[in-house]
Amino acid sequence: MKLRLTSLALGCSTSKELCARFAAVNPETAFTVQNAYKWVRGKATPRLSSVYDDWARILGGGLAASFVAASSFDEFAQTIRGHLPVPDAALAKLRLDHPTPPPLTPPVGEASARTVVRQPSWRPNHWLAGCYLVISLSWSQAEMGNLILGRAEITPADGDDFAVRYTESLFGQDITMSGPMLCDGRTAQAALRCSLSLRTYFLALRAPSPPANVVGGILSGAALHDFEARSMAGRVVLIRDHLDRRDPPLRQGYLAASPALLDEQIGHLGYVDPPGRMAATTQLLALIQATPVQGLLEMPPDALGALGLDFDRIAPGGTRASP
Template sequence: MRSVPSYALDADRREPVSYFEPGGPPRQGLADICIPAAPDAGNHLAPKLRLTSLALGCSTNKELCARFAQCNPLTLFIPQNAYKWLSGKATPRASSVYEDWARVLGKPFTAPFLAYASFEEFQALVSKHFALPQTALDGIRVEAGLPPAPPSHAPAQLSPGLVQRGKGWLEGEYLALSPAWASTERGRLIVGMASIAADDQGDLQIRYTENLFGRQVAMRGALVSDGRTAQSALTCSYTQRLFFLALNVPTPPANLVGGILAGAAIHDSDARASACRILLLRSAPGLSESLAARMGYIDAVADALPAEFAALGYRTTGPMPALAAGILDYLGADAASGICEAAPRSLAPLERDIDRLAIG
């Protein structure tokens, strides 16, 4: 009878526990998986966690704990435990910690790999999917008693896997909420629709659509992600102007994606350069027609948001009031804080003054 790896034993029940591959269904029990443990895997838990923090851009243990909590609100990766594990004073006894860790990093990371991989093996896989500063990486290696990684003489290039990091959980359809740029709708929210999908080459593409005064205006562009951020230069099909989208990439399941939308107001004689926050709310599958029907303007009040969430397939009970209030606060829907804009005429006095000082 094969022994069950100690990693697979729950600390309280001492029973084999099944694990989940990120984004996938439950896999077979770990008693059925034979994975030899690397001799130094346990000794290198702390540097592997520090490398995880570096890859995810977490500057404190609290931030790393928050990333785990996003994937599993009941995670055992809490500040008290994180301190012990990151200081090398203890190792997790519950398999759920490794499962949550795998969800935080996403595919192709799995719980058994995280439990048994040496630091070298872990670093090699992380480096394929995240951009790691060489100096910070060397510092982690020195703390772990390992020699600095040899410098690479190859040109610094992002591999396709790195550029598209996070695409597995960004793909989908979203309802988009942002402050209205139109002066006639100032103080309200505009409801748009966004769709993120991979093209035939596996590269992410995003389409963002708004209904502006009865006309659907679509914008398209490639979406480039390094696992922490995602950016796109969107070309407007109506004006051919460019709009710029910068998103923060959340951890799975990415039901809420926030960022900044910048460009120039379309129906505006001054063509004001404008920017605002934007939120993408993930929709349940198969609701494209329902999303398209909801595009337009709504009042920036908490009572208007439950209907939008219901149309996306969400329940509107429990924390809905707090969520609605938080969304309005995040978007800053009032004109004073919600929109940053620069009208050409606002520079006119300064242009006259500098022209008087110009040489020749």
């Protein structure tokens, strides 16, 4: 129903007109006429993060793709009406034509009268849950310039929160960091406690759009195997593991910053199309190694979004460009 509201707000009377709006911001958009037929009618929902990125761009107003994907219809309608014209009568007709299913109610009776029926709570960015290969630059002076590969598991916790467990192997020793992760729909942040040093590390991620094949952000803390315990920060990229085997053939620890070596590891995650995977891997390395601007280290949203689109195309069930 949010796509129908988008059509109303943009003055698009047909799906073809809406497709043209998407194509105007991204000529390679996955919002094609064939897909629009299913998505606009509610027969299916977009799975590619690039669709939500394009959707946010055509709406304007500084909307995040994650909000477009995860917001309720009421939240979505209230927000876009702040900067796009949606007549009350048109919105009322849309609600009438596509009514929201009524909430479940308990059967009438003495026992049920005291029963409180709780509806499932909306969990911001619920698609974050999963297993990931974690890629960052080494903080060790002895391994400067190399990568560190680790593994992260993000699982739902109580309420709307998550729990994250990160493991890596340094100098033959397994290191585990874990802690709660809070997500507000735009960011996902965690304070991780190291089981070895008992130090705390801060993980600040940009909340991804579905299907969340790529999650990126900044990891900061004190260098572990370092006499001076230098304060460090670096970019970190999480790549979803679609195979999620109990004993994955993944290397955890230091790895030379070589596209070929990293591509070999990413190949164990279920991503297809080797040429496309190598191109995405090369782009990933460039993003992690990019020089800070004016002394500030950040994860650029545009570059991260482009990387996510590259991995969406080669993910199992993803949309790959025709040769």
